[in-house]
């Protein structure tokens with residue numbers, strides 16, 4: 001029996017989700033056990049069907065349960081050996097430059113945010129009050145690891161929104177993902193030589209590992225994220241993954257694979273680099289909790305960024321180091337200063353302390369959901385069954401595949417460019433860089449809904465050889 005508390009600020013569906021999740025993880029609900037139907041459970045608990053359905057959808061999206069057509073939901077296998085997520089979060093308390101400058105009328109680049117989205121007025125207010133409050137501090141060097149106040153806000157945010165359990169002393173404020181990875185690469189270099197990367201996967205981290213002399217081992221990605229069998233066949237001792245929204249394909253790694261990955265790391269002194277870059281932007285259900293939260297004491301280095309929701313121009317990211325790496329971090333970096341300007345750190349801390357960050361996330365989710373929905377509707381109406389969309393429902397881009405169509409990527413991108421459309425080549429995500437049959441990545445964050453509609457319509461005319 002599940003016990004739900006109407007007076008608890010946690011929504012009922014979330015309480016139910018947490019209780020079922022704990023039972024799955026602890027083995028009380030065994031693999032393939034059938035869950036009560038939505039109607040039966042709603043009656044039993046005297047709650048609405050939507051509440052039960054909401055809990056089931058979350059569990060389904062994260063891989064804790066699966067559905068059988070016309071039969072209902074069942075418990076997924078291999079979920080039982082994790083530390084359950086604590087129910088009440090106890091105090092754990094050159095070349096590119098000309099390209100960028102070129103103006104495209106329809107710019108589908110995946111890293112663009114809505115130009116009007118930066119909260120300039122609030123930021124200015126926070127900046128001004130920061131100047132008054134911290135004037136004295138600005139005449140000195142700041143904490144090399146990042147301002148304590150900002151780290152504390154990030155710690156609380158991560159705990160409540162991403163299920164990341166850490167202490168502020170484990171957080172390092174960095175100037176973007178690559179700098180975060182640069183620190184990690186230094187930290188792990190003496191005992192690790194090879195990094196497994198998702199293929200296709202985010203291309204920019206690869207440059208960091210390469211520059212540090214690591215061998216890069218591409219591991220294929222399927223709907224369950226990084227292929228665990230393929231990973232285990234490599235000799236890599238570090239895996240860089242984007243489990244909550246795989247870049248570029250958008251897959252969510254189900255809990256069974258997450259546990260298998262954690263197990264892989266734990267059994268051989270290996271490390272998982274969890275890049276949780278855009279999990280705030282999920283348009284169906286709640287954001288998928290982090291992998292770190294499944295094993296807070298494990299060998300997981302968690303990487304986050306403010307680039308997707310607030311601004312990539314601020315260059316503020318963070319990493320959460322496992323406690324076991326803190327001494328090495330302090331030894332290696334004790335003579336480094338922080339590369340993130342103190343005024344920016346303190347302004348962000350103020351922005352968070354006044355609740356603007358949470359509100360901003362909600363606003364951005366609403367804004368980007370509208371753009372996302374317009375894009376999906378437009379792809380469907382212009383391409384119909386010729387296009388298969390992956391990665392929808394989250395983030396700032398989708399990938400469109402055209403099964404059975406052999407079009408060349410370079411030619412298509414060039415032709416789109418002649419018509420004022422900028423497309424980011426999907427082949428950049430492949431470790432070999434080789435283009436496959438055409439897949440296009442459509443970032444929608446920086447475009448208006450009208451531009452999205454006109455751009456997709458133009459693309460479909462190019463695709464259907466009508467231009």
Ligand SMILES: Cc1ncc(COP(=O)(O)O)c(C=O)c1O
Nearest residue numbers: 176177178202247277305307317
């Ligand atoms: C997979 C992934 N991780 C992280 C980031 C954020 O990078 P940064 O913090 O350097 O802006 C991005 C930005 O596009 C990304 O695509």
